[in-house]
Ligand SMILES: Nc1ncnc2c1ncn2[C@@H]1O[C@H](COP(=O)(O)OP(=O)(O)O)[C@@H](O)[C@H]1O
């Protein structure tokens with residue numbers, strides 16, 4: 001190229017061009033500890049309320065009492081057993097629901113014909129609170145693991161399906177045009193444009209799905225189970241052990257938080273290209 | 281009843297015959313006919329909304345919903361009006377989209393270097409400025425050796441100096457590989473500096489069509505160009521300023 005003009009391009013000092021957006025520094029790491037300060041404050045208020053006698057130890061035991069109950073459950077192995085059982089149900093159910101939701105979502109996202117078959121029934125059933133299916137599943141699948149895993153799978157499949165499908169359909173058709181001009185095959189378009197374009201929405205669906213997975217497992221375990229955290233909770237109700245109930249609830253909170261952190265970590269890895277957004 | 285026939289590289293250039301294109305009730309192109317000689321460089325001017333981008337979409341084969349015949353031979357490369365980079369792919373992968381062969385990455389980097397973005401090859405598109413993104417999109421079109429090159433206001437977001445150097449790049453590619461070039465622009469002077477032929481699109485039809493006289497190098501001082509410029513502005517309904 002023999003430009004007669006000294007181009008400012010290489011120096012990066014083009015005067016009229018707007019400035020590039022600097023990738024936003026993540027604020028998470030700095031606010032991280034602060035976020036949980038208010039939680040600690042809440043615990044302190046709770047303990048004070050207990051000491052002051054504002055709450056009855058029979059209905060809401062204080063943090064210290066709950067902690068000691070947790071320690072007892074932990075050292076007896078009951079907590080670990082229950083956790084193991086519930087975790088296994090969640091994992092298997094989530095795996096099945098994820099495969100089903102993702103598979104159907106991709107199918108009806110990519111193909112209008114598949115959409116005709118799949119989407120209408122799914123949209124019709126999404127309004128049903130999936131927990132309403134528990135009695136029916138017990139009737140169908142008996143009282144062993146199957147109905148519990150199945151209810152988790154259903155709870156997971158719907159949000160994953162809906163967000164995968166919507167994610168694919170929301171991909172900007174202008175970006176697909178590029179692939180069409182340069183003669184990419186349908187499969188390449190699916191892999192290189194539609195799937196990455198749908199990924200943010202898909203991960204939102206996954207996060208939502210995992211929350212529902214924990215709800216599903218506790219509902220199933222409360223209605224009919226001989227092990228698991230939900231079972232522990234039901235037992236505590238029968239023996240009026242408020243401290244054990246609170247332990248179970250705290251455990252759910254922790255598990256929910258951990259799953260959320262897990263998905264966020266996945267998000268940060270696979271959506272690196274979006275980091276430029278997160279500052280705004 | 282649209283027909284779209286791929287033509288061999290040097291035979292036909294671009295042919296548009298009696299094309300009518302509507303969006304619902306509103307008609308954008310009306311019985312439009314147009315021939316671009318193979319290897320020619322044509323600029324299209326026209327008010328915004330007159331159907332320039334629509335015409336380019338038809339030529340690129342992105343919209344088959346029209347009446348008439350469109351033939352654009354061989355490989356088509358397009359620089360769209362907006363950069364349209366895939367945000368999830370690095371800049372160099374965006375440029376290399378659809379390229380075949382072993383040296384794809386090298387070619388993509390070379391093209392990026394030519395538009396002054398050598399250091400952005402591994403960047404994510406969302407971190408580019410508007411002008412940088414537009415240059416990356418131009419690199420994606422120029423890295424190919426297409427038989428038809430469609431450019432839809434590709435210099436819009438660039439400052440005046442960068443724009444000049446991008447002009448040189450496009451002319452360079454055109455001289456080396458002789459693609460049939462159709463450049464949409466709203467800048468009369470840009471059209472007169474780059475093209476051999478200028479068209480004005482108005483109400484869905486070609487309302488003005490003229491060859492540009494003189495060698496490119498001497499156009500800036502040419503009287504013939506000044507006269508053509510006046511006629512063009514007239515065709516675009518731009519009134520000259522009143523003398524005081
Ligand atoms: N997909 C579409 N659906 C409906 N109307 C459209 C569509 N694309 C373009 N148009 C209309 O067609 C006309 C021409 O648009 P366009 O070709 O983009 O104009 P321009 O000459 O500015 O590139 C405009 O009135 C626009 O609103």
Ligand SMILES: [Mg+2]
Nearest residue numbers: 332333334361
């Ligand atoms: Mg346009």
